[in-house]
Amino acid sequence: xxxxxxxxxGGFNRFRLMLTLGLAVLLPAAALIYINFTELRHxxxxxxxxAYIHRDFQEMLAFTEKKIDKKVYTMAEEARxxxxxxxxxxxxxxxxxxxxLSKSPWLSHAFLYDEKGLTxxxxxxxxxxxxIREEHEHMPESYRVWFxxxxxxxxxxxxxxxxxxxFSNVAQVKRAEGDAFTTTAVFVLPPVSSERIVxxxxxxxxxxxxxxxxxxxxxxxxxxxSSDQSGNQIAMxxxxxxxxxxxxxxxxxxxxxWGDGKPExxxxxxxxxxxxxxxxxxxxxxxxxxxxxxxxxxxLILGILSLLxxxxxxxxxxxxSKEMALARLKSDFVSNVSHxxxxxxxxxxxxxxxxxxxxxxxxEKKQEYYRIIRKESERLTALxxxxxxxxxxxxxxxxxxxxxxxIANLVHNTLDSYRYQIEQQGFAFEEKIDSDLPAVRVDREAxxxxxxxxxxxxxxxxxxxxxxxxxxxxxNGSVKLEVVDHGIGITRREQSKIFEKFYRTGDPLVHxxxxxxxxxxxxxxxxxxxxxxxxxxxxxxxxxxxxxSLPLQSANQQASGAVS
Ligand code: ADP
Numbered sequence: 001x002x003x004x005x006x007x008x009x010g011g012f013n014r015f016r017l018m019l020t021l022g023l024a025v026l027l028p029a030a031a032l033i034y035i036n037f038t039e040l041r042h043x044x045x046x047x048x049x050x051a052y053i054h055r056d057f058q059e060m061l062a063f064t065e066k067k068i069d070k071k072v073y074t075m076a077e078e079a080r081x082x083x084x085x086x087x088x089x090x091x092x093x094x095x096x097x098x099x100x101l102s103k104s105p106w107l108s109h110a111f112l113y114d115e116k117g118l119t120x121x122x123x124x125x126x127x128x129x130x131x132i133r134e135e136h137e138h139m140p141e142s143y144r145v146w147f148x149x150x151x152x153x154x155x156x157x158x159x160x161x162x163x164x165x166x167f168s169n170v171a172q173v174k175r176a177e178g179d180a181f182t183t184t185a186v187f188v189l190p191p192v193s194s195e196r197i198v199x200x201x202x203x204x205x206x207x208x209x210x211x212x213x214x215x216x217x218x219x220x221x222x223x224x225x226s227s228d229q230s231g232n233q234i235a236m237x238x239x240x241x242x243x244x245x246x247x248x249x250x251x252x253x254x255x256x257x258w259g260d261g262k263p264e265x266x267x268x269x270x271x272x273x274x275x276x277x278x279x280x281x282x283x284x285x286x287x288x289x290x291x292x293x294x295x296x297x298x299x300l301i302l303g304i305l306s307l308l309x310x311x312x313x314x315x316x317x318x319x320x321s322k323e324m325a326l327a328r329l330k331s332d333f334v335s336n337v338s339h340x341x342x343x344x345x346x347x348x349x350x351x352x353x354x355x356x357x358x359x360x361x362x363x364e365k366k367q368e369y370y371r372i373i374r375k376e377s378e379r380l381t382a383l384x385x386x387x388x389x390x391x392x393x394x395x396x397x398x399x400x401x402x403x404x405x406x407i408a409n410l411v412h413n414t415l416d417s418y419r420y421q422i423e424q425q426g427f428a429f430e431e432k433i434d435s436d437l438p439a440v441r442v443d444r445e446a447x448x449x450x451x452x453x454x455x456x457x458x459x460x461x462x463x464x465x466x467x468x469x470x471x472x473x474x475x476n477g478s479v480k481l482e483v484v485d486h487g488i489g490i491t492r493r494e495q496s497k498i499f500e501k502f503y504r505t506g507d508p509l510v511h512x513x514x515x516x517x518x519x520x521x522x523x524x525x526x527x528x529x530x531x532x533x534x535x536x537x538x539x540x541x542x543x544x545x546x547x548x549s550l551p552l553q554s555a556n557q558q559a560s561g562a563v564s
Contacts, residue, residue, distance in 0.1 A: 180206025462487030
């Protein structure tokens with residue numbers, strides 16, 4: 001009846017535990033994980049990250065364009081400041097323009113247009129290139145026509161600008177070393193009145209732009225950028241804008257590391273290099289890939305977190321179950337101990353009352369009753385000592401008193417007081433004690449208690465074959481005390497548990513035998529306090545062997561440590 005109720009309560013507690021774990025922890029954790037996963041999936045890509053990068057790229061392209069423009073404006077202005085006055089002789093004009101060209105190898109042509117006509121000069125060392133020669137022959141005529149018809153409006157327009165320079169759209173030109181793009185700067189000369197139709201102009205050399213100016217600025221920008229961002233390296237390039245749609249994009253100039261592929265973000269030049277465009281991307285990766293890898297990382301982190309939460313839950317359940325099992329063991333312990341106390345007390349009372357009544361006449365019978373009373377009170381004392389020791393150990397108050405001891409003598413004397421009881425229970429008793437054992441520093445009472453516990457267990461847990469062996473010998477620097485029985489044995493699974501407090505095996509004989517489940521945990525504590533260890537070898541149905549090892553050396557150290 002009692003057992004049933006206990007079982008029912010245990011089941012109820014477990015149910016309550018599961019309910020609490022489920023409602024308070026498992027459900028919210030699972031919901032959290034689920035929501036995070038679905039949210040991440042719906043996100044698809046990190047749009048925010050992508051937009052942010054694109055904006056950053058746009059800014060950088062705008063900045064690059066400004067930088068290129070500024071350079072070209074400055075170069076044009078430097079040339080302009082050296083321009084001859086329209087009122088000098090034709091020879092002087094040619095001379096001055098030649099001077100400008102020789103100072104500025106990045107220009108291929110320089111010209112001056114005024115009322116007397118057009119002076120058009122070309123970089124002398126470039127005249128070997130037949131394409132430049134062709135330009136030299138054809139261009140003056142088209143300028144004359146252009147300035148002749150548009151000159152007046154152009155002059156007006158230019159004088160209204162804060163920087164009175166205009167750039168022609170880029171033109172693709174041929175060169176001996178391949179195609180190139182050039183632009184021509186046309187400007188008015190500041191000292192000349194705005195009433196006169198006078199222009200100066202310089203044409204930038206396509207090869208110089210392609211090989212020096214563009215790559216130089218791109219490289220500078222890329223380096224500047226990578227020095228303030230830790231992550232991916234960027235790359236930039238310049239390409240003809242009208243080739244963008246559908247055509248393969250072929251860079252005119254690129255920073256190192258461009259490789260191939262499309263730009264992530266592009267920007268058309270709108271002032272100096274109208275007709276060209278700037279492109280930017282990451283080296284070796286794309287913003288989309290970055291977004292995807294961010295997603296992967298997020299999933300991974302979420303996965304790991306989920307695993308941790310699950311692990312934590314499993315661990316919590318494990319610990320709580322263990323605590324519950326311990327609580328159950330404790331309540332078993334209370335009822336076991338009450339039983340154990342009641343039986344000897346009842347016996348003592350019964351025999352004492354019988355003696356008191358004076359009904360026992362034979363001396364022999366009286367002796368037997370006295371002996372039973374003594375034996376039962378000894379059992380009571382042993383049990384109470386065990387419990388007291390245990391509570392001292394639990395509270396951390398247990399102290400040992402180590403003294404130089406003849407261990408052979410201690411073991412022999414302890415067994416002596418049990419010899420009669422052992423033999424009376426029909427046990428074959430074998431005692432093998434080596435004679436030449438050294439003195440060991442031990443707490444005598446504690447070692448005796450450990451031995452008594454082991455012997456009592458051997459007696460209690462033997463069924464058919466009643467054998468008890470106690471061996472004491474020296475081996476490898478320690479003294480070994482063995483207690484052997486041919487009893488019910490212990491399964492391998494339970495062998496590691498029997499030293500835990502309150503633990504009793506599931507064997508029916510154990511259930512029907514009184515015990516508190518404290519003995520072996522005391523034995524282990526005592527042995528460890530001596531710097532030693534206790535081990536068990538056992539085969540179910542065949543018997544068990546418990547071995548205490550007390551190291552000679554460290555037992556001594558332990559002793560001195562405890563005394564001081
Ligand atoms: P108790 O004997 O009071 O139950 P112990 O701590 O001494 O407590 O032992 C714990 C359990 O280990 C016992 O309940 C029993 O199941 C098992 N055990 C101990 N010694 C033996 C033995 N010699 N043979 C078989 N089982 C044993």
